[in-house]
Amino acid sequence: MKSIILIGGAKRSGKDFIGNLIENIISKKQKTLKYAFAKPIKYIASTSLNVSEEQLDEFKNNNESITIGDKKLDITIRDFIALLGTQAIRYSDFFEDSIWADIFIDIVNKNPEIDTFIVTDFRFKVEYEKIKSALNDSFRIITLKIENEEAELNAGTHQSETELNDFQFDYYVDNNHKPDLKNPITNLLRGLI
Numbered sequence: 001m002k003s004i005i006l007i008g009g010a011k012r013s014g015k016d017f018i019g020n021l022i023e024n025i026i027s028k029k030q031k032t033l034k035y036a037f038a039k040p041i042k043y044i045a046s047t048s049l050n051v052s053e054e055q056l057d058e059f060k061n062n063n064e065s066i067t068i069g070d071k072k073l074d075i076t077i078r079d080f081i082a083l084l085g086t087q088a089i090r091y092s093d094f095f096e097d098s099i100w101a102d103i104f105i106d107i108v109n110k111n112p113e114i115d116t117f118i119v120t121d122f123r124f125k126v127e128y129e130k131i132k133s134a135l136n137d138s139f140r141i142i143t144l145k146i147e148n149e150e151a152e153l154n155a156g157t158h159q160s161e162t163e164l165n166d167f168q169f170d171y172y173v174d175n176n177h178k179p180d181l182k183n184p185i186t187n188l189l190r191g192l193i
Contacts, residue, residue: 002115002139003193004108004131006122008164009146010155011078012061014175018146019120021185026193030115035107037100037121041085045077048084056081082158101130108135116193123160125167142192145169149176 005022007015016036023034036042046056049068059077066073066080075083090097104127108117122128122143132141145164155161171188173181 003142004117004119004135004139005142005144006119006128006131007144007146008122008167008169009175010148010151010161012154013146013148013151015120015146018144018173018175018181018185019118021181022118022189025182025186025189026116026118030193031113032116032118033107033111033114034118034120035104037104037119037123037127038081038085040100040103041081041089045081045084049077049080079158082160086158086160097124098126098130100124101127105131105134108139122164124163128167140192142171143167143169144171144173146173146175 007019007022009015019034023032026032042053042056046053049056049066051059056077060081061078063076066075066077073080085100089095090099096102104117104119108114117139128141128143135141145167173184173188175181
């Protein structure tokens with residue numbers, strides 16, 4: 001059966017790293033597509049700030065305030081992206097709060113050749129509920145939480161960092177103290193994919 005792997009965890013917990021590792025392991029046997037719900041948000045943000053998406057990713061982990069021209073704003077790139085994706089778009093009068101999952105579902109439906117989709121920024125229950133409702137008959141939906149104590153201590157209080165605190169993930173990966181995760185992830189995937 002085809003799979004969708006939703007990877008959650010605090011900011012800077014290693015979601016992209018684990019997503020890349022999973023993709024490298026699975027892509028030897030299956031067609032994969034790695035995706036982030038934030039992809040369209042980053043496009044809007046990079047265009048708004050007149051920087052490339054690559055620069056935006058570099059600046060994302062920087063705690064400095066955004067500067068546009070000679071004006072310094074009192075917000076970091078990461079906070080700007082979070083607010084843009086939630087308050088400005090998810091909770092606007094124009095879109096449903098499942099907008100990012102809806103876009104992903106459209107991508108899944110347009111790529112029937114893909115065996116496994118890997119989403120590296122699962123943050124909201126509505127994303128899981130919408131994907132499960134729309135695709136559960138065709139895909140096995142797997143949730144994976146990346147646990148990292150330092151990242152969790154510094155996660156902040158934005159809803160995108162707290163909503164899944166009580167969510168029951170299918171699997172948990174300990175990413176504390178920079179362990180070698182290739183074997184544990186390979187073993188985990190052996191039973192799933």
